[in-house]
Amino acid sequence: MRKDPFEFAKPSIVWVCILIGIPAFIFRARQVQEETKQNRAHMQCFANLQQIDLTAQAWALENKKALTDTYSLSDTTILAYMKGSMLPVCPLGGTYSSGTNHGDVPKCSVPGHRLLYPTPMGGYVR
Ligand SMILES: [Zn+2]
Secondary structure (H helix, E strand, C coil), X not given: CCCCCCCCCHHHHHHHHHHHHHHHHHHHHHHHHHHHHHHHHHHHHHHHHHHHHHHHHHHHHHCCCCCCCCCCCXXXXXXXXXXXXXXXXXXXXXXXXXXXXXXXXXXXXXXXXXXXXXXXXXXXXC
């Protein structure tokens, strides 16, 4: 019977696969976990910005404001429209600010946290 010339290497190949594969798997699992955490935070911030925008628009409509009129998120009459009369909090610690006027969307200070509305034609507006 002929002996396998690579018989000596088989156990070491298994060990190499284990020693590289397990840390690589753990590294990738942590990467995915971090991406999921970031995506969740982004979605929560998006929902907060949407709530602020809708609240500011409702307030503007009720108070007969024009799109060019400015507003402040510290205005207590706008905050009264919010749940608990308070601004929501960005999950990554960003601070919210109003748009330049009622025609603009509110903003978050965290890069990438912004309010975009999908259009029926694809893409986003505002
Ligand atoms: Zn944010």
